[in-house]
Amino acid sequence: MILDFLKTVINLKKIPRQGWIDKLSIPHPESVADHTYSMAMMGMIISDLENYNFEKIIKMILLHDLAESKIGDYTPGQIDLVKKNEIENEAFLKILENLPVSIKSQYQIIWNEFQENNSPESQIVHQLDRLEMALQAKTYQNEGYSTEKLESFFESAKKDITHPKLKEIFRNIIENE
Secondary structure: OHHHHHHHHHHHHHHHOHHHHHHHHOOOOOOOOHHHHHHHHHHHHHHHOOOHHHHHHHHHHHOOOOHHHHHOOOOOOOEEEHHHHHHHHHHHHHHHHHHHHHHHHHHHHHHHHHHHHHOOHHHHHHHHHHHHHHHHHHHHHHOOOOOHHHHHHHHHHHHHHHOOOHHHHHHHHHHOO
C-alpha cells in the first residue's frame, strides 16, 4: 500500500511544468518534482527565519502538487478553476486511498488547508509557489529565454506575493541577473 503511494510520488519527476512549455516552448522544462524540491528548500528557510510551523509547511509543500502525478499540470485558464479543483481533489483522494488511516487523514487535513488557503502556513506556501516560479522564470531569462514572454510570470508573482520577507526576496530576484 505504501509502495503505490511512493510510485505516484516518483512519477512527479516525469511531469513537466506545463507553463514553461506553453509560454516559452522549452523542450525539457523543470519537472513538478524539481519545483517541489525548490519550494521545500524555500519553505525550510522561511520557516526558520519567520518562525512558522516547519513540519506543516514542508508537508504542505510536498503534498501541494501531488495530484499532478495523476492528472498532469494544468495551467491557469486551461480549465475552469472549479473543475480543476474537483479533478485534483479526486486524484489526491485516490493517491491516499491505500495509506494507513492515521497518515491519510493527516495528509487530507493538510491538503484541505492548502486548498482553502486560510491559515498562515497555507498562505505562505501559496506565496512560495509563486516565488519559486519567479526564481525559475529569472533562471530561464538568464539562459536567454524571452523576457517579454516571461513577464506574465513575474507579474503574477508580484501580484500574489504579499509577505514582507517574500516580497523582499522577490525584489532581489527581479533586480539581480
